[in-house]
Amino acid sequence: MEPETSPPRHEAREDKPSDIDRAAAGAAAVASDFARLAPQKKAELLDRVAEGLNRVSADIVALGCEAKGIPRGSRAEAEEWFAGPSVAVGLARHHAAALREIDRGGRPSLSRWRISRTRDGRTVTRLVPRFTGGGLIETGMSFAVLHTRGTTPADIARGQAELARASEPGTTAVLGAGNVASIPIADVLHSLFVENRTAVLKMNPVNAYLRAPFEAAFAPLLAQGYVQIVDGGAAAGAHLVESRDITHVHLTGSADTHDRIVWGPPGAEREDRKSRGEPLLKKPVTSELGNISPAIVPPYLYSTGEIRAIAENLATQLTNNASFNCNAGKMLVLPRGFPQRKLLLDTLVKVLEGVPLRRAYYPGAKDRHTALTSGRQGVFHIGAPADGQLPWSIVTEVDASNDGEPLFSTEPFCSMLSVVELGSLDPMEFLPEAVRFCNERLWGTLSACLFAPSLYEEDNRVEHEIERAVQGLEYGAVGVNVWPAVVYATPRAPWGGHPKGTLADVQSGIGFVHNPLLLPAIEKTIVRGPLVPLPKPPFIVGHKHALPAARKLTAYSDAPGLGAALSVVKTTLLGD
Numbered sequence: 001m002e003p004e005t006s007p008p009r010h011e012a013r014e015d016k017p018s019d020i021d022r023a024a025a026g027a028a029a030v031a032s033d034f035a036r037l038a039p040q041k042k043a044e045l046l047d048r049v050a051e052g053l054n055r056v057s058a059d060i061v062a063l064g065c066e067a068k069g070i071p072r073g074s075r076a077e078a079e080e081w082f083a084g085p086s087v088a089v090g091l092a093r094h095h096a097a098a099l100r101e102i103d104r105g106g107r108p109s110l111s112r113w114r115i116s117r118t119r120d121g122r123t124v125t126r127l128v129p130r131f132t133g134g135g136l137i138e139t140g141m142s143f144a145v146l147h148t149r150g151t152t153p154a155d156i157a158r159g160q161a162e163l164a165r166a167s168e169p170g171t172t173a174v175l176g177a178g179n180v181a182s183i184p185i186a187d188v189l190h191s192l193f194v195e196n197r198t199a200v201l202k203m204n205p206v207n208a209y210l211r212a213p214f215e216a217a218f219a220p221l222l223a224q225g226y227v228q229i230v231d232g233g234a235a236a237g238a239h240l241v242e243s244r245d246i247t248h249v250h251l252t253g254s255a256d257t258h259d260r261i262v263w264g265p266p267g268a269e270r271e272d273r274k275s276r277g278e279p280l281l282k283k284p285v286t287s288e289l290g291n292i293s294p295a296i297v298p299p300y301l302y303s304t305g306e307i308r309a310i311a312e313n314l315a316t317q318l319t320n321n322a323s324f325n326c327n328a329g330k331m332l333v334l335p336r337g338f339p340q341r342k343l344l345l346d347t348l349v350k351v352l353e354g355v356p357l358r359r360a361y362y363p364g365a366k367d368r369h370t371a372l373t374s375g376r377q378g379v380f381h382i383g384a385p386a387d388g389q390l391p392w393s394i395v396t397e398v399d400a401s402n403d404g405e406p407l408f409s410t411e412p413f414c415s416m417l418s419v420v421e422l423g424s425l426d427p428m429e430f431l432p433e434a435v436r437f438c439n440e441r442l443w444g445t446l447s448a449c450l451f452a453p454s455l456y457e458e459d460n461r462v463e464h465e466i467e468r469a470v471q472g473l474e475y476g477a478v479g480v481n482v483w484p485a486v487v488y489a490t491p492r493a494p495w496g497g498h499p500k501g502t503l504a505d506v507q508s509g510i511g512f513v514h515n516p517l518l519l520p521a522i523e524k525t526i527v528r529g530p531l532v533p534l535p536k537p538p539f540i541v542g543h544k545h546a547l548p549a550a551r552k553l554t555a556y557s558d559a560p561g562l563g564a565a566l567s568v569v570k571t572t573l574l575g576d
Helices: 017-029 031-036 039-068 075-083 085-105 153-165 182-193 205-217 219-224 234-242 255-263 268-276 304-323 341-353 365-373 427-441 454-458 460-472 485-489 546-558 562-574
Strands: 115-117 123-127 142-147 171-175 198-202 227-230 248-252 285-288 293-296 329-335 379-382 392-398 416-422 447-450 477-480 522-528
Touching: 017 031, 017 171, 017 198, 017 227, 017 234, 039 075, 039 085, 039 182, 039 205, 039 219, 039 546, 075 085, 075 304, 075 485, 075 546, 085 182, 085 485, 085 546, 123 153, 171 182, 171 234, 182 198, 182 205, 182 248, 198 234, 205 219, 205 227, 219 227, 234 255, 248 255, 255 268, 255 285, 293 304, 293 427, 304 329, 304 341, 304 416, 329 427, 341 379, 341 392, 365 392, 365 416, 416 427, 427 460, 447 460, 454 460, 460 477, 477 485, 485 522, 546 562
Parallel strands: 171 198, 171 248, 198 227, 248 285, 293 329, 293 447, 329 416, 392 416, 447 477, 477 522
Antiparallel strands: 115 123, 123 142, 142 522, 379 392
């Protein structure tokens, strides 16, 4: 395939305080008008946004490829489609559909049979595809929202209706993420069409190059003043959140940035404020932050095909977006004495050898990689880095009993995966210990992955322990045999950190986004799939038809239907 040209880039800049004040005032001036806007009118605006996103989708991908050093026409380009336009367009369409249901019935439609109970009485909302053909694309996968303890089915319906009726005006400062194109779009859509507030989006300097296509896509909202966009770094963000016209703040980024905004710079004064419960920023703050994402492999005699599937899943988590994802697998949790440890790691290395190295485009990646891998035993580097690249790295000798291990407390936002062993070869002992380790020792509450062979389902005791583990993992997204990033990419599934996070101990953030169904009392979203998926999802490393499938999936997101879904499946299997 011939390389495609890239559209002109918007260079990062630092807007003046007066420009930021003007943007905040502009969004606040129309906040009441927007809050009173009928759901049908909002849906019509969203239709136009979705159309705009579809028109600029190729520009978003082209700019991302240029900035991240991705060759056009390569398999890596598919990642920019999967995590960018496909997610953004799908969210716009799902929000529009939900608003039309609110207009007709007072809340998003949720058929009674979708709500069920777990063995111990917890309420679960099972998320079925909203649009025709969606089930074909998600073959073998299921999605469910586990609600907080004590929530009843009646509470869900009541909570949806309350959120749908909310009309208190306000304006959110959205501090955009720099790694994935769809995140700032999704956060703005959530502010407007779930929380009913206008928004000022501050572009992240890392991907400020996306401002032009964002402005084109958001044109219907910009024209009415419902969305404003500003540029700048930390100083611009600090000025924006302090504006008197900003009533709420939403941040996607790091816990350090969150704490600086909420509690002030590190030091005795910050700790004193925390101890008194008196944040420096006295506005409601929601967030989606980092995570040391665990991937748990229970004891079992896996077939070579199952080992290969686990290795490809792990390699996908490690290499996608050059590993600059907060949901990338970072800590492989194995049973102590696992007899297939060597086979699994050897297979993982072999898979990684087939994945081209990537430019380490995110600031500070090289220093983080060096700090966390240097001077250790049992570190394997895969690939020969050129300028600006990092190898795929595996740290194999990590002591689970070492309370001072930095790999348990520092998110390695770079191309590395660590391996820890604990528990025993008895799944009834290993699973509870693995859950305790992840909950109590690993920093973060965003996402976790648990592998579970289908034969476990034939042993009621082990099956029950697997379910206890899924419920017990204190993460906002749990994938069973599936990379939890699929939860992020599914437009109807809520995404965020486990609700145990607080302002003083924020972990992976507070609140959930991507919630067009307006589901209340969310504890986590659970995605399940087979250990060996057939057909192989196109986002998995090594898929031959990833790029054409990603483009077809974006087309389906914009115009969902049976024909478009069949086209995605056909392309996934056979290519164009």
